[in-house]
Amino acid sequence: MPLVQNLPALQVVLPLVAAPLCLFLRAPRLAWLFALAVSAAAFAIAVSLTVSVTEVGAFTYAMGGWAAPWGIEYVIDPLDSFILCLVTGIATLVLLYAGPSVEAEVPHRLIPAFYVLFLLCLTGLLGMVATGDAFNLFVFLEISSLSTYALVAMGRDPRAQTAAYRYLILGTLGATFYLIGVGLLYMMTGTLNMEDLARRIPAVADTRTISVAIAFLAVGLALKLALFPLHKWLPGAYTHAPSAVTAFLAATATKVAIYVLVRIFFTVLGPIEAFQTLPAAVHETQVVGVLAIIAMLSGSAVAIFQPNLKRLLAYSSLAQIGYMVLGISMVSVTGMTAGLVHMVNHAMMKGALFMALGAVVLRIGSPRIERLDGIGARMPVTMAAFLIAALSLIGVPGTSGFVSKLYLVRAALEDQHWIMAAAVIVSSLLAIVYVWRIVEVAYMRSPPADARPVREAPLVMLAPLWVLALANVYFGLETTWTVGLAEDAAGFILTYVPGEGPLSEHPALEELLEGVNGGGHGPAAEEGAH
Amino acid sequence: MLETVLGLYNYWIVIVLMMAGFYTVIVRGNLVKKVVGLNIFQTSVFLLYITMGTVEGGTAPIVDAGADLYTNPLPSVLILTAIVVGIATTALGLALTVRIRESYGTLEEDEIIEIEDRMDGEV
Numbered sequence: 165m166p167l168v169q170n171l172p173a174l175q176v177v178l179p180l181v182a183a184p185l186c187l188f189l190r191a192p193r194l195a196w197l198f199a200l201a202v203s204a205a206a207f208a209i210a211v212s213l214t215v216s217v218t219e220v221g222a223f224t225y226a227m228g229g230w231a232a233p234w235g236i237e238y239v240i241d242p243l244d245s246f247i248l249c250l251v252t253g254i255a256t257l258v259l260l261y262a263g264p265s266v267e268a269e270v271p272h273r274l275i276p277a278f279y280v281l282f283l284l285c286l287t288g289l290l291g292m293v294a295t296g297d298a299f300n301l302f303v304f305l306e307i308s309s310l311s312t313y314a315l316v317a318m319g320r321d322p323r324a325q326t327a328a329y330r331y332l333i334l335g336t337l338g339a340t341f342y343l344i345g346v347g348l349l350y351m352m353t354g355t356l357n358m359e360d361l362a363r364r365i366p367a368v369a370d371t372r373t374i375s376v377a378i379a380f381l382a383v384g385l386a387l388k389l390a391l392f393p394l395h396k397w398l399p400g401a402y403t404h405a406p407s408a409v410t411a412f413l414a415a416t417a418t419k420v421a422i423y424v425l426v427r428i429f430f431t432v433l434g435p436i437e438a439f440q441t442l443p444a445a446v447h448e449t450q451v452v453g454v455l456a457i458i459a460m461l462s463g464s465a466v467a468i469f470q471p472n473l474k475r476l477l478a479y480s481s482l483a484q485i486g487y488m489v490l491g492i493s494m495v496s497v498t499g500m501t502a503g504l505v506h507m508v509n510h511a512m513m514k515g516a517l518f519m520a521l522g523a524v525v526l527r528i529g530s531p532r533i534e535r536l537d538g539i540g541a542r543m544p545v546t547m548a549a550f551l552i553a554a555l556s557l558i559g560v561p562g563t564s565g566f567v568s569k570l571y572l573v574r575a576a577l578e579d580q581h582w583i584m585a586a587a588v589i590v591s592s593l594l595a596i597v598y599v600w601r602i603v604e605v606a607y608m609r610s611p612p613a614d615a616r617p618v619r620e621a622p623l624v625m626l627a628p629l630w631v632l633a634l635a636n637v638y639f640g641l642e643t644t645w646t647v648g649l650a651e652d653a654a655g656f657i658l659t660y661v662p663g664e665g666p667l668s669e670h671p672a673l674e675e676l677l678e679g680v681n682g683g684g685h686g687p688a689a690e691e692g693a694h
Numbered sequence: 695m696l697e698t699v700l701g702l703y704n705y706w707i708v709i710v711l712m713m714a715g716f717y718t719v720i721v722r723g724n725l726v727k728k729v730v731g732l733n734i735f736q737t738s739v740f741l742l743y744i745t746m747g748t749v750e751g752g753t754a755p756i757v758d759a760g761a762d763l764y765t766n767p768l769p770s771v772l773i774l775t776a777i778v779v780g781i782a783t784t785a786l787g788l789a790l791t792v793r794i795r796e797s798y799g800t801l802e803e804d805e806i807i808e809i810e811d812r813m814d815g816e817v
Contacts, residue, residue, distance in 0.1 A: 299772055299775075302776075302779075303775055303779065306779045306782070306783070310779075310782055310783065310786060313786055313790070314786065317790055317793070321813075322794075322797035322798065322813075323810055323813065325790055325793050325794045325797060326794055326798075326806055326810065328790055329725065329787065329790045329791065329794060332783065332786060332787050332790065333719060333728055333729075333732060333787070336732055336736075336783050336787075337716075337719065337732070337735070340735060340736055340739055343739055343776065344739055344742065347739065347742055347743050347746065347769075350746070350769070351746045356772075
């Protein structure tokens with residue numbers, strides 16, 4: 165099957181090549197349809213990758229024909245295909261939704277550029293997931309980040325520019341921290357290939373350089389995924405970005421950052437159990453677990469007091485990131501499964517919530533709670549979907565949010581982490597409070613007397629919104645797909661053992677150097693197409 | 695002692711630049727100075743990579759008669775990519791600064807926060 169073997173590269177290259185083409189399609193509607201078609205094709209590729217990974221297991225693609233570890237390798241394993249499906253699926257739904265929403269929120273002449281940036285952001289996210297090379301991951305991280313900063317700045321409000329600026333400063337710091345960490349790993353091992361790194365790190369695990377590298381990687385990635393206390397950029401960016409961008413970012417960008425955390429700490433640094441040896445904060449709970457708990461509680465608590473619903477949902481996202489990281493920090497198959505399942509479920513619920521809010525903004529013009537009296541009666545179809553997703557956010561049985569919280573609590577109880585289990589429940593109770601505030605305003609107040617009648621959002625916005633809302637219900641009742649794939653991925657990642665590497669250096673290299681390798685503090689010269 | 699100071703000369707420079715840049719980013723309130731600080735911070739990382747690629751006594755990595763020890767070219771190549779990323783970041787940062795200046799009339803962070811608080815106050 166030659167085509168299947170090329171899919172890992174196509175997955176990333178397709179949106180990358182398609183992105184600049186959007187600029188040539190001057191008509192906004194044309195650019196929109198083109199971007200939509202590209203992301204639908206990317207979704208099809210991700211699905212077929214998932215199918216073949218389930219059939220034959222992990223497989224690789226050597227970029228440019230350079231064999232790993234000398235060249236850049238793309239690796240698709242169960243965890244990768246799972247995340248690829250999530251990202252491309254959400255991207256397709258958001259792009260479908262984006263058409264009318266972007267036309268209303270972004271200046272007309274910038275619309276083709278909007279889709280260029282959107283596809284570039286998608287490229288970056290997919291590349292981060294597909295690549296098997298630590299430095300290549302940095303490049304894709306920056307591709308997605310840079311396009312995200314520009315997307316956020318496209319919001320109408322001048323505050324979108326300052327939010328984008330703050331995101332740029334903190335995001336670049338995070339990415340540079342990651343770069344320093346990778347540099348230090350390279351210094352000790354002389355390789356950038358993730359599998360090769362995992363093979364070579366145990367030999368140098370006890371050096372101070374590796375400890376410093378772990379610290380830089382942990383802080384850099386925590387900044388990128390907005391873990392408490394490094395979350396300052398997130399509420400502003402989510403609040404002021406155009407609605408479609410917020411829905412896309414909330415559903416995918418932080419998820420991919422969490423994926424990178426898992427990838428780096430459980431496969432690259434997995435053999436030396438770097439994650440398990442991060443400083444312990446309380447008893448044997450590592451600092452990550454404690455930060456996750458604080459994020460869950462503070463995020464939900466702050467959300468209660470927000471008058472701007474976009475900001476409210478952004479703070480709620482911080483809490484939800486806490487749930488995901490909490491599951492991962494338990495370092496058990498159930499915990500990891502819970503974290504991964506919640507990644508998918510949260511993508512569905514927050515995607516739906518931000519889409520519904522975007523539809524409200526389109527018709528009412530503001531996401532502020534004072535303007536939304538009786539909105540449940542004025543836009544019943546939109547708000548019904550909002551309500552379903554909000555119930556899922558709380559974790560009401562029968563919705564997908566319940567499934568992930570069930571797994572989280574079960575994982576916490578398995579290892580007798582009572583505080584963690586309690587924190588999940590308290591944070592969910594806080595979620596009831598902030599969701600109730602919205603429900604009260606939307607359904608129990610009558611619309612203001614001078615309110616002009618509003619129409620529902622157009623069908624292209626309602627359709628993806630309802631797909632996500634119904635997905636919340638469907639995956640709350642039928643969990644074989646989400647939990648099944650997440651369990652596969654969790655089992656794979658926690659028992660990851662790097663395969664046997666090539667025994668000697670690159671054959672061509674040996675001929676060239678006639679067996680002489682460099683000394684000093686630099687590793688042997690390598691060839692690669694970086 | 696002397697060896698730690700002079701032998702690791704490049705790494706000391708890296709640390710000084712890194713901290714100076716990081717400090718500027720965090721402490722300075724002027725948006726342009728923040729971008730400059732970010733640049734210094736990134737430059738220190740470039741220097742870190744290039745330093746680690748150097749092999750003592752090695753020549754440029756070109757196969758040639760008489761040369762048997764080469765400097766590792768890979769970090770330099772990686773840093774070419776990172777420099778491009780850095781330029782893109784700086785350009786975007788400065789572009790945003792220009793637009794912020796246009797809409798707020800200032801580049802000082804505390805004044806911007808003041809204006810934003812006022813904006814948050816009105817509905």
